[in-house]
Amino acid sequence: MQHKIWRPLGLLSPALSAVFLLLVVPVCFVVVYSFWLRAPTGADIPAFQFGNYAKFFEDFFYPSILIRTIRVALETTVICVLMGYIPAYFFYKTETKHKSFLLLLVMLPFWISFIIRTMSWVNILGDTGLFNHLLIKFGILDSPLALLYNEGSVILGLVQYLLPFMILNVYVSLEGIDKSLTEAATSLGCTEWQAFKEVTLPLSLPGLSAGCLLVFVLTAGTYLSPMILGGPGNDMIANLIFKRVIGTLDWPFGSAISVILLGILSIIVFTYNRYLGIAQIFKSMQ
Amino acid sequence: MxxxxxxxxxxxxxxxxxxxxxxxxxxxxxxxxxxxxxxxxxxxxxxxxxxxxxxxxxxxxxxxxxxxxxxxxxxxxxxxxxxxxxxxxxxxxxxxxxxxxxxxxxxxxxxxxxxxxxxxxxxxxxxxxxxxxxxxxxxxxxxxxxxxxxxxxxxxxxxxxxxxxxxxGQTGIAYNTKHISKDKAEKLGASLLWDKDLNKKLGAFGDWRTNIWYAALHTGQNPNDIKDLKAVWNALKEQRKMMKKYWGSGAELMSLLANEEIYATTAWSGRVAALQAQKHPIAFLSPKNCYSWxxxxxxxxxxxxxxxxxxxxxxxxxxxxxxxxxxxxxxxxxxxxxxxxxxxxxxxxxxxxxxxLEGYLFADPTYWNAKQLEWAEKWDRIKAGG
Structure with missing residues (x-):
């Protein structure tokens, strides 16, 4: 009996140890730091006080960046849903023998560094970039459009980075659906659209929601896209953490912002699991 | 070992x-x-x-x-x-x-x-x-x-x-000679970075120290002893509206200037020399009390x-x-x-x-390090539009 208890624990121990050492312990360090103080030299002073948290909420500046981060994360998620579902559905339905190759194309961007992929937009959207160059060359415009260094270019960079996550999540979910179910629906009088709406879409929601969660959480924590593709005023919360921790060596305040972000993301994930579980979504679809 | x-x-x-x-x-x-x-x-x-x-x-x-x-x-x-x-x-x-x-x-x-x-x-x-x-x-x-x-x-x-x-070296001003004349650059000095003709064609190093230094010069103050701080913040707020990009690395600076995304910016002298060596039409301006380091x-x-x-x-x-x-x-x-x-x-x-090095003005470490936390945060707010 005892053997039965210890065996799974033994098998799980490498993974649990890794999660404990690489996630739980560093998060605990960050939480402890968030109560400390910063000395004028940049050194840290152990303390237990809530000044760093109070500072975050003392005016609207820091919360406004947090709100902007959540807004950008939501916009990116919606765009990824709209752009990701269609190719995933295509991969599910297609009978082509090149399906594996098409899936490989979705993964292809991962073979190139994220920074290089992001930087490449500068050459495409810049004033002298490809897009503006063609528009001016063909006489459509006289002067270049301001396509770069704004929120639109930040979201574009994020969508490019995160779209494969959405496509793959939805595709995996769709692949698990028995195709005979839709055939049964159509044989019972449903149109193709009705079969999709009543059968395929509800059954693919677990993958879609997992993709949404992944895209949202990754966007909320990103800092490279706003840094490279954003202009003045496009900073997100991770940029703020970077500036506090790296720029001013204010680890305690940077930790407090990190804990606030972690708390908000945890609430979102918890709420999602608790109230927007897939069963609930499925019921609402019915 | x-x-x-x-x-x-x-x-x-x-x-x-x-x-x-x-x-x-x-x-x-x-x-x-x-x-x-x-x-x-x-x-x-x-x-x-x-x-x-x-x-x-x-x-x-x-x-x-x-x-x-x-x-x-x-x-x-x-x-x-x-x-x-x-x-x-x-x-x-x-x-x-x-x-x-x-x-x-x-x-x-x-x-x-x-x-x-x-x-x-x-x-x-x-x-x-x-x-x-x-x-x-x-x-x-x-x-x-x-x-x-x-x-x-x-x-x-x-x-x-x-x-x-x-x-x-110096953090001076780099400008594109195709779009800005030498006479104009020398006449305006640090104020070139506030020239309204360069709206949305301006860049700056994102660092708080450099921006405050140049705002002090623009408002006629000694960067190592700023008396009217409010004027500095107001100048930076005004400049932000015209700013296209606050850059963060030498490579980014060179790319912005070489691709003519921006026509003028604060810039590191060595990087400007590198652009000049590549035959880009970029000049380096060292205004009075230029930021030397x-x-x-x-x-x-x-x-x-x-x-x-x-x-x-x-x-x-x-x-x-x-x-x-x-x-x-x-x-x-x-x-x-x-x-x-x-x-x-x-x-x-x-x-x-x-x-x-007479005439080269360096940042007074005691003065600037004492202000770092307060000014860097204030600068972040201005940069973010706060």
Missing amino acids: SKDLGKKIDSVFERYKNGDLSRRDFLKFVSITGAAVGLAGGPFGGLTSNAWAAKSIRFDGWGGTTSEAFRKHAFQPFTKATGVKVIDGEFGDMDTYLTRVKASFPPGGEFNLAHLSGLFDYARYVGLDLQVALDESKIPNLKNAMSAMTKPYRAITKGKLSAVPYDY QECIFVMKGSNLDDAQKLLDFMLAPEAAIAVAIGQKYPPSLDPTKVPMPEEVKKLPAFDPTGK
Whole structure:
């Protein structure tokens, strides 16, 4: 009996140890730091006080960046849903023998560094970039459009980075659906659209929601896209953490912002699991 | 490896005995080292043995063309001459590097020499108690360095040196000569960065210090003694509306100027020289009280001083220092009245033939470091549109 208890624990121990050492312990360090103080030299002073948290909420500046981060994360998620579902559905339905190759194309961007992929937009959207160059060359415009260094270019960079996550999540979910179910629906009088709406879409929601969660959480924590593709005023919360921790060596305040972000993301994930579980979504679809 | 590890533990034990390290920190170091060696003994054995190799010293620099110049003209010949291997690390900017140094255990412990920028960084490292006292008799080439460059360091470390000055430069204004005339640039000076004709064609280094410095110049103030701070913040708010991009790296600066995304920006003199060498129509303007800075090679506490001093002396030798200066496009710290400079160095932006650096305004480290936390946060708010 005892053997039965210890065996799974033994098998799980490498993974649990890794999660404990690489996630739980560093998060605990960050939480402890968030109560400390910063000395004028940049050194840290152990303390237990809530000044760093109070500072975050003392005016609207820091919360406004947090709100902007959540807004950008939501916009990116919606765009990824709209752009990701269609190719995933295509991969599910297609009978082509090149399906594996098409899936490989979705993964292809991962073979190139994220920074290089992001930087490449500068050459495409810049004033002298490809897009503006063609528009001016063909006489459509006289002067270049301001396509770069704004929120639109930040979201574009994020969508490019995160779209494969959405496509793959939805595709995996769709692949698990028995195709005979839709055939049964159509044989019972449903149109193709009705079969999709009543059968395929509800059954693919677990993958879609997992993709949404992944895209949202990754966007909320990103800092490279706003840094490279954003202009003045496009900073997100991770940029703020970077500036506090790296720029001013204010680890305690940077930790407090990190804990606030972690708390908000945890609430979102918890709420999602608790109230927007897939069963609930499925019921609402019915 | 075990010999060096032993030395390192001995040095930490020495610091513990001297009271520089608490018992808790000492035990932490011993246990972390034990765990690290235990872990690294297996698959990472090669990596650690390389990092801890006997007769090696670590140097961290700016990367890119700067590191290439150091590698080619200083480190490789040094290793050939002495057998001491230079492990060449890189950092993106000073703040990131200081964070890494602070996060190492014991702080600074795994780092030896670093190419630090500005007097304020020297002061910051000293503030974190990471300095050493160099034995200048073992760096004979230091006598060739400009005394105007060593003096400010001595003032911070009470007559001693924890670094040798190595090069200097300016953060001036780069402008595109196709779109901005020389006359206009010289007439406006620092105020060129507030020229309404350049709306959405302006850039600036995102650093708080540089922006506040130039706002002080624009509002007619001494950057090392700003009296009307409100005017500075208002000027920065006004400028932000016209700003296209606050850049964060030398590569980004060059890309923005070369692709004509921006026509004028604050810029590092060496990077402008690199653009000019590539035949881009970019000029460098050094307005009155231009932001000047000097770079040094700092030695961290706990480093092997004998090897560090040997390397510093080698790097300050005229043939190495001049070759590095040409490579990285910043004038060397050597006094041109003592060491003859080739034409290539004389043509570098910000080069001072007198060796006295009179008229070059450097950031007062005491003044700026005291303001860092407050001003950096205020600057972040303005930059974000707050």
